[in-house]
Amino acid sequence: DQQVKQNSPSLSVQEGRISILNCDYTNSMFDYFLWYKKYPAEGPTFLISISSIKDKNEDGRFTVFLNKSAKHLSLHIVPSQPGDSAVYFCAADGGSQGNLIFGKGTKLSVKP
Amino acid sequence: DTGVTQSPTHLIKTRGQQVTLRCSPISGHKSVSWYQQVLGQGPQFIFQYYEKEERGRGNFPDRFSARQFPNYSSELNVNALLLGDSALYLCASSLVVYSAATNEKLFFGSGTQLSVL
Numbered sequence: 001d002q003q004v005k006q007n008s009p010s011l012s013v014q015e016g017r018i019s020i021l022n023c024d025y026t027n028s029m030f031d032y033f034l035w036y037k038k039y040p041a042e043g044p045t046f047l048i049s050i051s052s053i054k055d056k057n058e059d060g061r062f063t064v065f066l067n068k069s070a071k072h073l074s075l076h077i078v079p080s081q082p083g084d085s086a087v088y089f090c091a092a093d094g095g096s097q098g099n100l101i102f103g104k105g106t107k108l109s110v111k112p
Numbered sequence: 113d114t115g116v117t118q119s120p121t122h123l124i125k126t127r128g129q130q131v132t133l134r135c136s137p138i139s140g141h142k143s144v145s146w147y148q149q150v151l152g153q154g155p156q157f158i159f160q161y162y163e164k165e166e167r168g169r170g171n172f173p174d175r176f177s178a179r180q181f182p183n184y185s186s187e188l189n190v191n192a193l194l195l196g197d198s199a200l201y202l203c204a205s206s207l208v209v210y211s212a213a214t215n216e217k218l219f220f221g222s223g224t225q226l227s228v229l
Binding site: 032041042093098100101 | 145147155156167168169211212219221223
């Protein structure tokens with residue numbers, strides 16, 4: 001059973017507009033979340049994270065929002081650029097094992 | 113400064129064979145983690161090693177094993193390969209044991225694409 005869910009396999013956005021990528025989780029014990037970006041033929045690269053003590057974290061064009069009551073987080077990219085086209089993975093920290101629990105990913109396409 | 117390097121980049125094996133995948137962490141990083149990414153899925157945790165000791169293990173059968181060497185490089189071994197083992201195997205390194213509590217970050221290599229026929 002998937003503990004981290006990304007229900008949109010793909011998203012297409014026009015350059016300059018906002019991209020919103022969504023993620024849901026089932027385990028209320030999760031207290032730290034991360035977003036990774038993956039280009040083809042490359043490994044995932046860390047993008048931004050958020051702790052459950054916050055509801056928002058910003059880093060440049062990227063903002064992650066966390067709604068603990070809804071067990072939902074979202075990644076906003078503003079403005080979107082063609083170079084943002086990649087697969088975005090939402091992940092939750094799994095705890096003492098040092099593991100990350102990933103969603104299936106959302107493929108973002110930003111069109112010029 | 114080189115990133116995480118994995119070898120080989122691609123590998124084709126047949127069912128029942130054994131395979132060894134290799135990973136060199138970023139210089140100075142002492143922890144290595146292994147993940148399996150099946151097509152259409154997110155990466156799934158297999159192992160974490162720190163200072164040559166296993167520090168975490170995911171829900172994988174005993175056919176999967178790993179070790180870490182004194183130079184912090186690591187090998188992942190898979191015995192008795194099944195068709196379902198076909199996947200991208202990702203290695204990630206961190207300075208110390210990965211933990212959200214220490215605000216560590218995982219740095220991933222490009223992976224080894226394993227095809228089992």
